[in-house]
Structure formats: C-alpha cells, structure tokens
Amino acid sequence: MLQYTFQRAALALAIVFVAISVLFGVMIALPGDPTSVLLGPRATPEIRAMFREQMGLDDPVPLQILRFWGRVLSGDLGTDFFRNRPVSEAVLGALPHTVALVFGAIFWSASLGILLGAFSADRRNSWLDRLTGVLSVAFIAAPSFVVALYSLLLFAVVLQWFPSIGAGEPGDILSRIHHLVLPSLAIGLAWVGYVARIVRASMLEAMNESFIRTARAFGLPRRRVTYNYALRVAILPAVQVLGVGIGGMLSSAVFAEIVFSRPGIGTLIYESVSSRNYPVVMGSMLVAIGFFVTCALIADLVNAALDPRHRTSR
Amino acid sequence: MQKTSFDRTVPALSRRQLLGGAAGLSAAAMFPVTAWAQGDRLNVRVYTEPDEADPLDASGFGEAMLYGCIYRNLIQYVPGDTWDHRLDLAESIEQTSDTTITFTLKPDQMWSDGYGEITAEDVAFTFERNLDPEMNSRILPDIGPLARVEVTGTHSGVFHFDEPYAPFWTIALPYLAGAIMCKKAVEEVGGRIDTNVPPVVSGPYRVREQRPGERWVLDRNPDYTGDSPAEFERCDIVYIGDEAAAEIALEAGDLDFTEVSPGSVARLQDEAPDNTDMSMHPSLFYVWVGMNLDNPKFEDIRVRQAIQNAINVNAILEAAWYDVAEPSTGIIAPGLIGHRSSSMIPPEGDTARARELLDEAGIDRLQVTLNVLNDVTFTTAAQIMQATMAEAGIDVSIEVHESGSFWTLGVEDDGERWRDLELIMNRFSMLPDPSYATAWFTTEQIGDWNWERFSNEEFDRLHTEARTETDPERRDEMYRRAQDLMEESGAYRFITHGVTPNLYYTSVVPATRPDGLPLVQYFRRA
Numbered sequence: 001m002l003q004y005t006f007q008r009a010a011l012a013l014a015i016v017f018v019a020i021s022v023l024f025g026v027m028i029a030l031p032g033d034p035t036s037v038l039l040g041p042r043a044t045p046e047i048r049a050m051f052r053e054q055m056g057l058d059d060p061v062p063l064q065i066l067r068f069w070g071r072v073l074s075g076d077l078g079t080d081f082f083r084n085r086p087v088s089e090a091v092l093g094a095l096p097h098t099v100a101l102v103f104g105a106i107f108w109s110a111s112l113g114i115l116l117g118a119f120s121a122d123r124r125n126s127w128l129d130r131l132t133g134v135l136s137v138a139f140i141a142a143p144s145f146v147v148a149l150y151s152l153l154l155f156a157v158v159l160q161w162f163p164s165i166g167a168g169e170p171g172d173i174l175s176r177i178h179h180l181v182l183p184s185l186a187i188g189l190a191w192v193g194y195v196a197r198i199v200r201a202s203m204l205e206a207m208n209e210s211f212i213r214t215a216r217a218f219g220l221p222r223r224r225v226t227y228n229y230a231l232r233v234a235i236l237p238a239v240q241v242l243g244v245g246i247g248g249m250l251s252s253a254v255f256a257e258i259v260f261s262r263p264g265i266g267t268l269i270y271e272s273v274s275s276r277n278y279p280v281v282m283g284s285m286l287v288a289i290g291f292f293v294t295c296a297l298i299a300d301l302v303n304a305a306l307d308p309r310h311r312t313s314r
Numbered sequence: 315m316q317k318t319s320f321d322r323t324v325p326a327l328s329r330r331q332l333l334g335g336a337a338g339l340s341a342a343a344m345f346p347v348t349a350w351a352q353g354d355r356l357n358v359r360v361y362t363e364p365d366e367a368d369p370l371d372a373s374g375f376g377e378a379m380l381y382g383c384i385y386r387n388l389i390q391y392v393p394g395d396t397w398d399h400r401l402d403l404a405e406s407i408e409q410t411s412d413t414t415i416t417f418t419l420k421p422d423q424m425w426s427d428g429y430g431e432i433t434a435e436d437v438a439f440t441f442e443r444n445l446d447p448e449m450n451s452r453i454l455p456d457i458g459p460l461a462r463v464e465v466t467g468t469h470s471g472v473f474h475f476d477e478p479y480a481p482f483w484t485i486a487l488p489y490l491a492g493a494i495m496c497k498k499a500v501e502e503v504g505g506r507i508d509t510n511v512p513p514v515v516s517g518p519y520r521v522r523e524q525r526p527g528e529r530w531v532l533d534r535n536p537d538y539t540g541d542s543p544a545e546f547e548r549c550d551i552v553y554i555g556d557e558a559a560a561e562i563a564l565e566a567g568d569l570d571f572t573e574v575s576p577g578s579v580a581r582l583q584d585e586a587p588d589n590t591d592m593s594m595h596p597s598l599f600y601v602w603v604g605m606n607l608d609n610p611k612f613e614d615i616r617v618r619q620a621i622q623n624a625i626n627v628n629a630i631l632e633a634a635w636y637d638v639a640e641p642s643t644g645i646i647a648p649g650l651i652g653h654r655s656s657s658m659i660p661p662e663g664d665t666a667r668a669r670e671l672l673d674e675a676g677i678d679r680l681q682v683t684l685n686v687l688n689d690v691t692f693t694t695a696a697q698i699m700q701a702t703m704a705e706a707g708i709d710v711s712i713e714v715h716e717s718g719s720f721w722t723l724g725v726e727d728d729g730e731r732w733r734d735l736e737l738i739m740n741r742f743s744m745l746p747d748p749s750y751a752t753a754w755f756t757t758e759q760i761g762d763w764n765w766e767r768f769s770n771e772e773f774d775r776l777h778t779e780a781r782t783e784t785d786p787e788r789r790d791e792m793y794r795r796a797q798d799l800m801e802e803s804g805a806y807r808f809i810t811h812g813v814t815p816n817l818y819y820t821s822v823v824p825a826t827r828p829d830g831l832p833l834v835q836y837f838r839r840a
Binding site: 030031032033035046047050082083084085090093094152153156157160163164165166167170258259260261262263264267268271273274275276 | 365366371447450452508523525526527528529552553554555556559560562563565566567568569716717718719721722725727728729731
C-alpha cells in the first residue's frame with residue numbers, strides 16, 4: 001500500500017507540474033497586454049513600464065515559468081501587482097468558499113444519488129425503479145447553469161426561501177449553510193444521476209456475490225443485507241467517480257459562483273483571465289488543480305484501501 | 315470480530331433523528347431573506363468591484379462609489395439631472411485666476427477615531443502626494459497641471475496650476491482625486507493605505523470589512539460631522555458583475571438598488587416586481603464604429619464615408635439596445651460642454667449614398683471585418699450592421715473577442731494585430747468632462763487607445779487648448795469642432811451613449827448622478 005501511495009503521489013505531482021506549466025505557456029501566448037488591460041487608460045507610460053518590469057513580462061517565457069516554480073517551491077505564489085497584495089492572500093481568501101461549494105455538491109450528489117441508486121436496485125424492474133431511472137437521466141442531462149437559474153427563480157425569487165447572492169455572514173454557520181444550499185444543489189444535481197446509476201448497477205452486481213447469498217442463508221433480514229452489506233460494496237465505484245468528478249464540479253463552480261455572485265476560486269480565475277492578471281491566474285490555477293488532483297488521489301487511495309484489487313490492477 | 319464489523323456499518327443516526335435533522339435544517343434555511351433588504355440596511359449593487367481604500371490606487375467608479383460613502387471632498391456631485399456640484403468640506407471655493415483656485419474649509423469638520431479636525435494641511439497632503447513620482451499614483455492624470463497646494467491658514471489654501479485646467483472642477487475635485495485623506499493617519503501607516511479597512515474616515519459611513527469578490531460592508535460613522543449623515547445603520551456595496559444576476563437578486567429582495575440591462579426594461583416595465591420603481595438616465599459612455607486609417611482598405615475617404623452611410627444606427631439601437639437608448643452625435647454626451655446637437659450623417663444612414671460612394675471608389679462589393687467584444691449587446695449590434703450594410707454592398711465578417719484580447723486589439727505594444735485591424739465597434743467609459751473623451755483620439759494616442767490611428771493637427775490643438783480654456787462657451791465651441799473633425803475624417807460612425815436603467819425598491823429614495831450612477835451616501839428611506 002505504501003509503494004502504491006508513493007506512486008500515486010508522484011504521478012499527482014507530475015500532473016500538477018505539467019498542467020500548470022502548459023497553462024502558463026498558453027496564458028502568455030494569449031493576445032492581451034496585461035499592463036493595458038489591468039491599468040486601463042488612466043495609467044501613465046511610466047506606471048505601465050514599471051508594471052511590465054515588476055511582472056517580468058519582458059523575460060523569455062521559459063524563464064518566467066522557471067521563476068514561477070522557484071517561487072512556488074519557496075512557498076510564495078507571487079504578488080498581485082494590480083492590488084499590490086500577495087496572491088496567496090487572494091487565493092486563500094477564495095478557496096474556502098469553493099471548497100465548501102464543491103463539498104456541498106458532493107453532499108447532495110452522494111446522499112441523493114446513493115439513496116436513489118440503492119432504492120432502485122432494491123426494487124429492480126418495478127415502476128419505481130423505472131421512474132428513478134428516468135429521474136437519473138434527467139438529472140444528468142440538466143446543465144448546471146440551467147439548474148442554477150431555475151432554482152434561483154423558484155427558491156430565491158418566487159418562494160424567497162434562500163438568498164440569491166453572496167456567501168453569508170462570516171462566523172455565522174447557519175447563514176453560510178443557508179447561502180450554500182442553492183449553488184451546491186445546482187452543481188450536485190447533475191451528479192445525482194451518475195451516482196444513482198452507478199450505485200444501482202454495483203448493487204445489483206453485489207447482490208449476486210456469494211457473501212450476500214451467505215448472509216441471506218444465515219437468515220439476516222433482507223433490508224440489513226441490502227443496505228448494510230451490499231450497499232457498502234456498491235458505494236466504492238461511486239467514491240471513485242465523485243473523486244474524479246471534483247474536476248467537473250470545480251468547472252461548474254465557476255458558473256455557480258457567477259450566477260449566485262459568490263466569491264471563490266472560479267470567479268477569481270475568470271476575472272483574472274479577463275484582466276490578464278497572470279500572477280493571480282497561475283496562483284489560483286495551481287491551487288485549483290492541486291485541489292482536484294489531491295481529491296482524485298484520496299479517492300484512489302480510499303478505493304485501494306477498501307478494495308485491495310485496485311492496488312494490484314494497476 | 316464479526317460483531318464489531320456489524321457495529322461499524324450501523325448508521326450513527328436513527329431514521330427518526332435523520333428526518334428530524336433534515337426538517338430542522340430545512341426550517342433554518344427558510345428564514346425569510348427579505349428582512350435584510352428593508353429597515354436599517356441598504357444593499358446597493360456595483361458592477362465593478364472596488365479594490366482599494368486608498369485613492370492613489372483607485373481605478374474607476376467602484377472606488378468612487380465607496381469613497382463617496384467613507385471620505386469627503388471639497389465639493390461633491392449633486393444628485394439629479396444636471397452636472398453640478400455642491401459644497402461639502404469647503405465653505406467656499408472659487409477660481410481666483412486662470413491658474414489658482416482658492417478654498418476655505420468649514421470649521422469643526424472632524425476625522426473619525428480621534429484624528430482631530432480636517433484642515434487645509436490634509437487637503438494639501440491629499441493632492442500633493444499624487445505629484446510624488448515615488449507614489450505611482452494611478453489618478454495622477456486627473457489632477458492635470460496642478461503644481462502645488464499652498465496652505466494659507468488652518469482652514470484655507472490655494473491650488474496653484476502650471477497652466478489653466480478646467481477639468482479640475484469636474485473630474486478631480488468631486489471625484490477620486492478629490493477624496494481628502496487624513497495626513498496624520500496616512501503617514502502613520504507609511505504613506506499609503508494598503509489595508510481594506512482605512513484607519514480613519516470622514517464620510518457618513520465607515521468600513522466594517524471587505525469581503526473580496528462579494529461586498530464591502532459599511533456601518534454608520536458615528537463621528538461624521540457633515541450635513542448629510544448616514545440614513546442606514548449598515549450599507550453594503552455589493553459587487554455583481556452580471557446584470558441578469560443582479561436583476562434576480564433584486565427580485566429576490568437581496569438588493570435595494572441595481573442597474574439593469576436595457577434588454578430587461580420592457581419586461582420590468584410591464585411586469586415590475588412588487589414595490590419597485592424604475593428610472594432611466596442617459597449614460598456618459600460612448601459607443602462608435604471606428605476604421606483603421608492605416609489599413610490600405612480604408613485609404614480612400616469615399617470607402618470610409620460609404621461605411622458611415624451604410625450603418626443604420628436606428629436599426630442597431632432597436633435591436634441591441636431595445637429602443638431605449640438614443641443615437642449619439644459624437645463622443646460627448648448631452649448635458650456636457652461640447653455636446654453636438656446633431657451629427658453630419660443622420661442616424662438612419664443613407665444606403666443609396668453609400669452605394670454611390672462605393673461606385674465612385676470603383677468597388678463593387680467591399681469585404682470588411684468588424685471586431686466586437688463578446689457581449690450580447692455588441693454581437694447583436696454587429697449582426698444588425700452585417701445585415702444592413704450588405705444592402706449597400708458591404709460584406710461584414712464579425713470577429714468576437716473576449717475582453718482581455720479585445721482591449722489590446724489596437725495596442726502596438728501587444729504585437730502586430732493593429733496592422734490588420736479594420737472595423738472596430740468600441741465603447742469607452744467617460745467622466746463628466748469633455749477633455750476625458752477627446753484625450754484618446756489625439757496623435758499621441760496612436761497605437762495606444764487611438765485604434766483608428768486618426769491624426770489631425772487641428773484636433774490635437776483643440777484638445778490641448780480646450781483643457782486650458784476657462785470660458786465655458788468657448789470650450790463648448792472647441793469640443794464641437796473637434797467632433798466635427800472626427801466625423802469628417804470618415805473614420806468614425808457614432809452610435810449611442812447608451813442608457814442606464816435603474817431598478818429599486820420604493821422603500822428607498824435613490825440618489826444618482828445625471829448618468830444614473832448611484833451616489834450611495836445620499837440614499838434615503840422613503
């Protein structure tokens with residue numbers, strides 16, 4: 001297991017390095033001079049020249065990439081020259097909002113998806129199973145931004161149960177949860193369908209396993225066998241899917257953060273790309289990719305821990 | 315062993331506990347949010363996030379809205395329909411010669427937090443630190459040829475200029491550069507405020523906190539000594555970039571005031587949310603279609619004039635601005651010195667004349683590329699132009715750019731794209747002084763913001779002289795002539811200044827500048 005953990009961790013680091021380096025190159029290659037975009041027409045030529053020098057924009061791209069990694073290795077994400085603040089301050093300020101949003105989405109997708117999938121498998125081929133199947137596909141098909149807009153209109157405008165903007169009052173956990181419900185639901189709903197279908201399929205497979213037949217033969221109640229034994233095994237593929245799905249949820253978080261006017265890594269990246277604020281883009285991307293890769297790594301390791309076949313199959 | 319294993323799989327919550335918890339969470343989540351939008355809390359949307367508490371680093375209207383709440387100026391814009399100012403910190407202020415402005419402060423105007431009285435030393439410090447090259451002030455251009463501020467007494471002083479500078483009254487004193495800072499407090503923090511919560515304020519509100527990417531939370535300033543105290547205990551300046559999101563937020567009760575998109579005006583007029591009202595204001599922005607004069611395709615002025623005539627501004631406004639904006643006559647909006655009453659080419663254009671001009675130039679069909687921002691208003695406008703210009707024999711290809719790419723299309727420092735640039739549909743923001751409009755079209759600005767590469771000696775001279783002209787009538791005449799020159803060059807087709815529709819709850823009485831931008835410090839309860 002230790003060797004497997006090291007292998008996966010090394011691969012994760014390599015992915016982060018390659019992804020960020022490529023992104024850096026692409027970012028620099030994009031048209032759009034950051035000093036013009038960032039500073040606008042009011043800036044004097046002297047200020048623009050100073051910005052170019054401070055941002056190292058006149059250096060060759062490979063040197064800029066090396067300098068970026070050098071800073072990262074010393075724990076410095078750089079400086080947001082536009083706001084004259086450390087990038088880490090902006091990123092660490094936004095990160096908790098995005099993490100909360102993604103984990104909120106995982107909560108919805110896991111709780112509803114597992115419930116629906118297990119329920120569906122337990123009542124295989126019944127009309128409830130078919131209805132659950134239709135619902136699952138509908139959830140998968142509904143784009144996050146459409147769900148976000150309609151949930152806003154229904155729950156925020158018409159019913160006024162939930163706020164439409166913001167992340168809630170700092171230090172007030174109820175307010176934070178209150179503001180998290182709609183955006184996390186908008187992101188998580190699409191994954192409910194995936195998780196439900198995967199759990200259903202896995203459960204049906206698990207129900208035919210010998211340990212389930214043995215448990216039944218021992219006379220254990222059907223519900224306990226289904227929900228305690230079969231479901232435990234059937235959840236594993238869903239954990240893997242959700243681990244990898246965090247990347248998709250991060251993408252959806254950009255929409256959700258814009259539609260719900262929430263602070264977060266998504267809006268930070270979106271606005272920084274538009275303004276060609278390179279240090280903030282790279283710092284945010286590093287953290288976002290790092291977060292995604294870490295979650296995928298954890299999902300891998302959890303799977304490997306729960307099911308040793310995963311360690312040997314790679 | 316087996317028993318232990320069974321225990322681990324038993325859920326920690328019973329079904330009853332789970333259902334009870336879910337019901338409790340649902341109930342907690344249904345606290346009515348509308349309660350926030352009423353009473354002692356005001357929520358006003360801003361479309362560009364204020365980033366800086368120090369005016370030296372200010373970049374635009376977001377900061378202006380914030381500074382209006384937390385700082386004071388010698389004079390402030392008056393809410394209403396005309397560009398005028400009222401005295402704020404100043405008891406009197408007047409232009410005493412072409413190059414001097416003399417002011418006297420009201421006595422007993424205080425800083426917060428025990429920093430004492432606001433004095434002429436503070437005024438001098440505020441303006442003069444912009445002049446220090448080491449401070450790298452972003453608002454330095456706004457103060458023009460200001461040389462120094464002479465302190466003549468505790469409450470009096472004189473601004474000295476190297477040459478006359480009329481815009482000082484319109485874009486410096488009542489705007490960003492004119493937000494008076496406390497010398498003692500700023501020096502204590504090293505000469506520049508680099509925290510989100512300024513150590514001292516003078517306006518009706520003070521900063522409680524900034525939540526980056528979301529809002530500035532302001533509280534009533536108990537130490538305020540001016541004549542327009544805060545009406546609300548708490549005032550949130552809420553950053554929402556997207557207009558559609560802002561409209562929904564207002565309908566949900568999370569905002570009290572927001573600008574809405576022109577496309578929503580008809581719907582909101584027909585089905586206005588309960589207890590809301592709408593006001594419409596002519597914007598200062600200016601939108602135009604420009605032609606790159608250095609592109610061989612536009613060498614012949616008849617080609618440029620054909621394009622001017624082929625563009626039907628009325629059709630564009632109907633489709634892209636939903637018929638709520640007026641055609642513009644130039645780059646200077648109504649209400650400002652230098653506004654022209656009409657343009658040379660009528661808004662509807664003249665397709666027949668465009669065809670004639672192309673024939674005279676020996677062109678059967680002209681192929682051009684129109685560059686626009688990836689904004690639905692501009693892409694719609696581009697499609698309308700594509701359709702109407704085809705009737706005159708001009709085939710338009712549309713190139714849509716995201717903002718980072720678009721805003722450097724004509725910038726020489728950003729590569730060679732400016733060489734191939736043909737038509738550009740552009741929109742510039744504006745301050746309430748005509749010099750701010752003409753500044754971007756001088757010869758000096760070629761390759762920077764003058765993407766048409768328009769160069770005219772008379773225009774350059776008029777721009778320079780009008781800035782120093784203190785006679786309003788003479789200035790008016792000069793700016794009108796400058797716009798004539800732009801239009802005569804054939805490189806410009808003026809489209810509109812747009813419109814600022816504001817939606818707000820009737821529980822508040824909003825206060826706005828003539829262009830509809832909110833002056834939050836003057837908002838009152840109904």
